[in-house]
Amino acid sequence: GENVEQHPSTLSVQEGDSAVIKCTYSDSASNYFPWYKQELGKRPQLIIDIRSNVGEKKDQRIAVTLNKTAKHFSLHITETQPEDSAVYFCAANTNTGNQFYFGTGTSLTVIP
Amino acid sequence: DAGITQSPRYKITETGRQVTLMCHQTWSHSYMFWYRQDLGHGLRLIYYSAAADITDKGEVPDGYVVSRSKTENFPLTLESATRSQTSVYFCASSESQGPQYFGPGTRLLVL
Numbered sequence: 001g002e003n004v005e006q007h008p009s010t011l012s013v014q015e016g017d018s019a020v021i022k023c024t025y026s027d028s029a030s031n032y033f034p035w036y037k038q039e040l041g042k043r044p045q046l047i048i049d050i051r052s053n054v055g056e057k058k059d060q061r062i063a064v065t066l067n068k069t070a071k072h073f074s075l076h077i078t079e080t081q082p083e084d085s086a087v088y089f090c091a092a093n094t095n096t097g098n099q100f101y102f103g104t105g106t107s108l109t110v111i112p
Numbered sequence: 113d114a115g116i117t118q119s120p121r122y123k124i125t126e127t128g129r130q131v132t133l134m135c136h137q138t139w140s141h142s143y144m145f146w147y148r149q150d151l152g153h154g155l156r157l158i159y160y161s162a163a164a165d166i167t168d169k170g171e172v173p174d175g176y177v178v179s180r181s182k183t184e185n186f187p188l189t190l191e192s193a194t195r196s197q198t199s200v201y202f203c204a205s206s207e208s209q210g211p212q213y214f215g216p217g218t219r220l221l222v223l
Contacts, residue, residue, distance in 0.1 A: 032209055043202060043214040044155070089154065091212075098143050098162065098208050099170075104154040 006103025
């Protein structure tokens with residue numbers, strides 16, 4: 001099956017700086033890659049996603065890039081704010097069975 | 113998010129008891145999922161369902177049973193609860209190749 005690895009596990013940045021979280025996947029059949037933000041005590045919420053026919057997608061301060069050849073995708077957050085502090089999960093999804101395979105999460109802390 | 117709900121939100125039970133966690137979605141999504149979330153393990157898939165009456169095991173199915181007689185409901189039953197099943201349980205739903213949406217979660221404590 002698919003294996004998704006996520007790095008780093010923890011990340012601290014100063015407010016206003018950028019944050020980058022990276023994920024790799026193993027199954028070349030994976031073609032949909034969502035990112036979730038989970039605040040303490042809350043449910044994971046979708047923040048951005050990308051499909052395999054697109055190399056980059058941006059939504060205000062958040063962007064995701066995908067390199068199919070290298071099998072990796074990244075989340076970029078610019079101009080970070082304290083409210084960006086949360087745990088972020090990447091995931092990969094294949095056509096087969098519609099299973100989502102999650103990374104182990106990155107705890108992001110934005111220091112005011 | 114309001115389209116997927118879970119009950120109860122909090123549950124305390126004793127080892128050996130049967131517990132059922134409920135999940136209901138109003139979007140008519142084909143797929144539904146149960147995850148457990150523990151510190152250091154992220155989200156682990158317990159069971160999933162592609163449609164009514166179709167279910168399949170995920171990564172950690174032992175000790176759990178699911179059913180899906182209606183598209184909108186996907187209950188998860190712990191047949192004989194153990195302390196190792198203390199966790200936060202999330203239900204989710206999606207269409208095929210579509211975004212997955214999570215319920216608010218159920219915090220389960222097994223004493």
